[in-house]
Amino acid sequence: MVGVVIVSHSAKIAEGIKELALQMAKDHPVFTAGGTQDGGIGTDPMRIQEAIENADQGDGVAVLADLGSAVMSVDLAKEMIEPELSARVFLANAPIVEGSIAAVVEASLGSSLDKVLQTAADAKNMNKE
Amino acid sequence: MVGVVIVSHSAKIAEGIKELALQMAKDHPVFTAGGTQDGGIGTDPMRIQEAIENADQGDGVAVLADLGSAVMSVDLAKEMIEPELSARVFLANAPIVEGSIAAVVEASLGSSLDKVLQTAADAKNMNKE
Amino acid sequence: MTAIEAIKLAGQAIIEEKDFLTDLDQAIGDGDHGINMARGFSSVFTKIDALKDDADISMVLKTVGMGLISSVGGASGPLYGTAFLRASAACKDKNAIDAVTAKEMLDAAIKGIQDRGKAVKGEKTMLDALIPASEAIGTGIDAGKNVVECLKDAVEAAQTGVEYTKTIIATKGRASYLAERSIGHQDPGATSSTTMLKALYEYVK
Amino acid sequence: MTAIEAIKLAGQAIIEEKDFLTDLDQAIGDGDHGINMARGFSSVFTKIDALKDDADISMVLKTVGMGLISSVGGASGPLYGTAFLRASAACKDKNAIDAVTAKEMLDAAIKGIQDRGKAVKGEKTMLDALIPASEAIGTGIDAGKNVVECLKDAVEAAQTGVEYTKTIIATKGRASYLAERSIGHQDPGATSSTTMLKALYEYVK
Ligand SMILES: Nc1ncnc2c1ncn2[C@@H]1O[C@H](COP(=O)(O)OP(=O)(O)O)[C@@H](O)[C@H]1O
Ligand SMILES: Nc1ncnc2c1ncn2[C@@H]1O[C@H](COP(=O)(O)OP(=O)(O)O)[C@@H](O)[C@H]1O
Ligand SMILES: [Mg+2]
Ligand SMILES: [Mg+2]
Ligand SMILES: [Mg+2]
Ligand SMILES: [Mg+2]
Numbered sequence: 026m027v028g029v030v031i032v033s034h035s036a037k038i039a040e041g042i043k044e045l046a047l048q049m050a051k052d053h054p055v056f057t058a059g060g061t062q063d064g065g066i067g068t069d070p071m072r073i074q075e076a077i078e079n080a081d082q083g084d085g086v087a088v089l090a091d092l093g094s095a096v097m098s099v100d101l102a103k104e105m106i107e108p109e110l111s112a113r114v115f116l117a118n119a120p121i122v123e124g125s126i127a128a129v130v131e132a133s134l135g136s137s138l139d140k141v142l143q144t145a146a147d148a149k150n151m152n153k154e
Numbered sequence: 155m156v157g158v159v160i161v162s163h164s165a166k167i168a169e170g171i172k173e174l175a176l177q178m179a180k181d182h183p184v185f186t187a188g189g190t191q192d193g194g195i196g197t198d199p200m201r202i203q204e205a206i207e208n209a210d211q212g213d214g215v216a217v218l219a220d221l222g223s224a225v226m227s228v229d230l231a232k233e234m235i236e237p238e239l240s241a242r243v244f245l246a247n248a249p250i251v252e253g254s255i256a257a258v259v260e261a262s263l264g265s266s267l268d269k270v271l272q273t274a275a276d277a278k279n280m281n282k283e
Numbered sequence: 284m285t286a287i288e289a290i291k292l293a294g295q296a297i298i299e300e301k302d303f304l305t306d307l308d309q310a311i312g313d314g315d316h317g318i319n320m321a322r323g324f325s326s327v328f329t330k331i332d333a334l335k336d337d338a339d340i341s342m343v344l345k346t347v348g349m350g351l352i353s354s355v356g357g358a359s360g361p362l363y364g365t366a367f368l369r370a371s372a373a374c375k376d377k378n379a380i381d382a383v384t385a386k387e388m389l390d391a392a393i394k395g396i397q398d399r400g401k402a403v404k405g406e407k408t409m410l411d412a413l414i415p416a417s418e419a420i421g422t423g424i425d426a427g428k429n430v431v432e433c434l435k436d437a438v439e440a441a442q443t444g445v446e447y448t449k450t451i452i453a454t455k456g457r458a459s460y461l462a463e464r465s466i467g468h469q470d471p472g473a474t475s476s477t478t479m480l481k482a483l484y485e486y487v488k
Numbered sequence: 489m490t491a492i493e494a495i496k497l498a499g500q501a502i503i504e505e506k507d508f509l510t511d512l513d514q515a516i517g518d519g520d521h522g523i524n525m526a527r528g529f530s531s532v533f534t535k536i537d538a539l540k541d542d543a544d545i546s547m548v549l550k551t552v553g554m555g556l557i558s559s560v561g562g563a564s565g566p567l568y569g570t571a572f573l574r575a576s577a578a579c580k581d582k583n584a585i586d587a588v589t590a591k592e593m594l595d596a597a598i599k600g601i602q603d604r605g606k607a608v609k610g611e612k613t614m615l616d617a618l619i620p621a622s623e624a625i626g627t628g629i630d631a632g633k634n635v636v637e638c639l640k641d642a643v644e645a646a647q648t649g650v651e652y653t654k655t656i657i658a659t660k661g662r663a664s665y666l667a668e669r670s671i672g673h674q675d676p677g678a679t680s681s682t683t684m685l686k687a688l689y690e691y692v693k
């Protein structure tokens with residue numbers, strides 16, 4: 026199974042997304058790195074690294090992030106982890122809430138990392154009107 | 155100022171987004187309707203209605219929602235509020251986290267409701283790669 | 284025979300099927316449909332008990348609709364809520380429901396669900412039970428059947444509709460995340476719709 | 489003159505400007521740049537104090553980079569963190585820094601910031617202080633100036649760069665949400681970069 030990591034500036038957002046996603050796919054490996062180490066708003070590459078390492082089951086990890094600086098922290102985290110693992114970790118080009126839920130459901134069906142990332146990216150086009 | 159309402163299935167997500175957005179625009183009228191009345195996961199048209207009524211300052215309200223059923227609850231809430239207010243309440247066709255932050259900043263600049271909705275919708279195209 | 288009694292039986296039938304509906308939703312959704320609907324009808328019961336004894340059918344249905352809207356929490360809240368409100372509007376000032384009125388009410392409910400959820404037949408939703416049910420009532424009316432006979436046909440059509448939902452892909456609601464993987468599972472909302480229709484038929488028969 | 493002393497002075501200068509940097513970020517961002525950077529350097533100080541006395545410049549800069557990465561929390565964390573790591577790599581095994589090495593280190597830092605943040609000059613970021621600073625060092629080297637003279641020019645160029653950021657629209661980072669409304673405000677990151685360069689110059693002069 027492809028693991029999913031949710032990186033938000035806010036711990037509340039990251040945890041809320043995880044809860045929502047797990048409703049649709051109980052027991053799926055979903056890990057969060059929300060907020061800074063001291064509980065503030067921000068991102069922490071070290072905790073992102075840890076979440077990625079926890080989420081991987083050998084089939085890779087799809088990472089969802091909220092704002093630009095979270096993206097930078099994810100890139101940095103990827104540089105810090107083992108290259109062998111890092112090679113199967115990708116940031117989804119997707120909105121964090123809509124993309125995470127789609128990604129977790131897709132991953133829980135046993136889909137490939139590519140498919141999971143694509144499904145997350147497609148969540149951009151979710152029409153709300 | 156255009157008010158902003160954040161409607162999520164999760165109270166944590168809604169509150170986290172509000173905190174994040176207010177960092178960028180202190181004191182802006184941002185109201186949340188997250189989760190169900192009893193603290194569970196879901197949406198509540200009555201609380202959405204209340205949030206919209208609180209958010210309006212006369213210049214209209216942009217509403218951001220997470221999943222399809224939140225959209226239905228927003229539509230229903232719009233039908234329950236005063237038609238005069240309802241006419242200036244619109245759901246943004248935008249991702250909830252990325253769109254809310256963009257919308258709140260845009261609204262805090264004194265932009266029109268149309269501009270706020272457009273900016274929120276543009277947040278779809280935020281590139282994370 | 285009163286509208287309040289009919290609603291209570293429909294609600295009780297849902298509450299009895301709570302776990303079954305939730306299990307169905309667990310398979311292709313977020314596992315809360317039974318919980319949502321049971322919570323909704325509990326809240327409806329409280330509101331209905333507060334109604335005056337002379338509340339007419341339309342008033343009772345309106346109370347059901349508002350009660351579901353304010354308490355269900357899931358997509359089925361706005362959907363069934365709107366359905367009951369529209370059915371209420373379709374029987375204003377009526378004190379008895381014949382087959383034609385029953386079809387008008389059901390069609391108004393279906394229209395409400397479609398206005399709200401933008402779904403059509405064949406998307407694996409409650410509509411796949413309710414639309415065939417309405418069609419069956421129409422056929423019954425043409426054949427000169429009474430309201431009880433029509434309702435019997437409606438229940439059968441709805442049950443067939445539920446079976447049909449097993450064979451199709453969900454394209455609306457949460458089950459649509461599963462795409463082809465939703466095949467083989469019956470739709471929770473179609474199931475709860477059928478449960479309510481059946482309870483109604485059992486009551487009037 | 490030691491690298492540790494230089495870093496401590498740069499960090500202290502940032503900590504002294506904490507409120508100013510935060511106010512700048514309040515105007516066009518999320519109002520945390522001073523807080524982020526002050527927290528970052530406090531954490532760096534602890535790590536640096538734990539270093540052996542014979543830690544070389546490269547080692548000290550690496551410690552700074554890792555310290556900032558793990559504690560800043562904002563965009564400036566990965567950006568400055570990467571910058572210090574790259575500067576560290578650019579002075580490996582060096583015990584003294586001449587003007588040429590200083591420019592190599594600064595260019596490596598700039599490259600790191602660009603790899604990380606994908607920005608170019610003119611987007612209202614720290615690069616609008618750092619790139620002119622590097623260019624000034626280059627011009628100084630060509631004119632035969634020593635490292636202290638070059639650093640003096642670098643500080644002036646960075647200060648001019650900060651002024652320049654007032655005149656342009658932010659297209660990267662949070663200030664880009666404000667588009668034209670970011671004009672008139674100086675960039676917090678360009679400001680903190682200049683503060684650090686200035687502290688370094690004050691120390692070596
Ligand atoms: N757009 C829609 N149109 C019609 N019915 C829908 C729609 N979306 C969902 N449904 C119905 O709602 C049911 C799910 O209800 P429920 O589980 O209570 O809500 P949620 O999906 O929000 O958790 C589905 O089984 C389906 O019948
Ligand atoms: N993509 C980028 N490239 C270069 N510098 C950037 C970029 N994004 C932001 N910055 C710099 O970071 C500064 C903001 O840092 P800080 O406030 O600590 O982070 P955040 O914006 O995450 O709160 C900006 O003033 C700008 O100089
Ligand atoms: Mg459900
Ligand atoms: Mg639900
Ligand atoms: Mg900031
Ligand atoms: Mg910040």
